[in-house]
Amino acid sequence: MSVLAQTRISILDLAPIRDDGGPAQALGNSLKLAQHAERLGFTRFWVAEHHNMDGIASSATAVLLGYLAAGTRSIRLGSGGVMLPNHAPLVIAEQFGTLATLYPGRIDLGLGRAPGADPFTARALRRERTGSADDFPADVAELQRYLGPRNPEQRVIAVPGSGTQVPLWLLGSSLFSAQLAGERGLPYAFASHFAPRLMHEALRVYRNHFKPSAVLERPYVMLGVPLVAADSDERADYLATSVYQRILALLRGHSLVQRPPVASMEGLWLPHEKQAVGDFLGLAVVGGPAKVRAKLEVLLEQTDADELIFTGDLYDFDDRLRSFELLAELHRCG
Incomplete structure (x- = not known):
């Protein structure tokens, strides 16, 4: 059996909004993709918190997860992640405690340390809260207390939430969360889908501190x-050019709505922008089945990862479905 066949595979969805669509279409597609992933045998389906981005519809992460859970039966669902500096830990404990109570054994809570937004948006989210990334270790500990067994002397409890033991994951694109996840004995997800540069170092730090x-x-x-x-x-x-255009728009500060693929990116980006997009997508796996299999086998041999979580924001929804279908076939065939 190949190393790919022995590795869990999952999906991270951003509920992408097309240039000719809207949030309703994007959220409906997110549910259809989760149902597709469930049929194909993917381990989990996560959605990511983003704010003030016109091309991403997953801002109300817990609400979206409730919608997805109601429309699926068995696949694990979670956040990849909730940006904890944006929220009071008690609120997140109540939200995910409610989800875990309604859908027991199916909910994950992935936590990010960055606000995931510009300063103006972060201020609008927090108002008078003074939360910051520096509070992350303490916020994680507070969240664990709310979701764990109730202490007789505990004055503030999460209802629902207390005793649900919702599984926590720490997410990161640098070394800070890698070390914290290791020291706390938590599972760790590295954001190599957009920041691959420190991947090997982060894995070393996590494993060494575990x-x-x-x-x-x-x-x-x-x-x-x-x-x-x-x-x-x-x-x-050809399909990947939609992904390239979206990352290029992110780097330029332009609209992030999905745009259709093009025959060539020449003329759409400058040389330094092409390099920047390439760095951003340094771990991207683009190709037919044989090429995809070969790239993933090399990645797994180099990292010894336990699980891979895939993004796949293709413009045409049928192409997205087919992309994950091909991956599931490779995984199943070993």
């Missing part, structure tokens, strides 16, 4: 991977 806990006996690593799989290399290269 201390067994009530949650994990050994380190557990999940890596983010951008995926564009198609029936041929040529078709995949």
